[in-house]
Amino acid sequence: MRAVRLTQVGKPLEEAEVDRPEIGASDVLIRVAACGICHSDEHYRAGISRIDHLPVTLGHEIAGWIEKVGADINHVRSGDRVCVHYLAHCGSCKFCVRGLEQFCRTGEMIGKHRDGGYAEFVKVPGRNAFVLPGEIPFEIAAIMMCSSATALHALNKARLKR
Ligand SMILES: [Zn+2]
Numbered sequence: 575m576r577a578v579r580l581t582q583v584g585k586p587l588e589e590a591e592v593d594r595p596e597i598g599a600s601d602v603l604i605r606v607a608a609c610g611i612c613h614s615d616e617h618y619r620a621g622i623s624r625i626d627h628l629p630v631t632l633g634h635e636i637a638g639w640i641e642k643v644g645a646d647i648n649h650v651r652s653g654d655r656v657c658v659h660y661l662a663h664c665g666s667c668k669f670c671v672r673g674l675e676q677f678c679r680t681g682e683m684i685g686k687h688r689d690g691g692y693a694e695f696v697k698v699p700g701r702n703a704f705v706l707p708g709e710i711p712f713e714i715a716a717i718m719m720c721s722s723a724t725a726l727h728a729l730n731k732a733r734l735k736r
């Protein structure tokens with residue numbers, strides 16, 4: 575499949591031909607419909623935000639169709655429109671069970687620590703795929719999962735009252 579990858583910090587991204595990911599029992603394979611370009615992606619490319627594993631397919635603001643699901647996945651099925659939570663986390667540690675998965679010690683950022691959505695397909699843990707309401711276009715859904723979620727979390731943390 576085709577992918578757009580960061581191969582060297584400070585250099586432009588490169589188009590590459592890579593293997594389509596194999597999924598495990600708890601994963602899903604997504605056919606990418608839209609993937610946002612985040613300021614973080616620019617930081618990785620410029621070396622402002624450190625990235626250790628190169629080459630890597632960037633892109634963590636992902637929306638698309640479920641192509642294939644692992645044996646343990648029941649909440650989505652092939653053909654579903656989904657958007658993706660960008661942090662692959664264990665789901666069972668003391669942080670994850672409290673909804674604080676950003677502190678999960680084994681957490682991996684999709685599109686940084688593992689291949690992301692600047693590709694025809696992306697593999698993500700099934701728990702990271704959320705069914706997308708039909709009225710939300712892929713382009714909006716993709717960036718919603720990062721920029722809107724970040725802003726919403728900040729507002730919640732600030733305990734803003736109406
Ligand atoms: Zn982002």
Ligand SMILES: [Zn+2]
Pocket residue numbers: 663664665666667668669670675678679680681
């Ligand atoms: Zn965890």
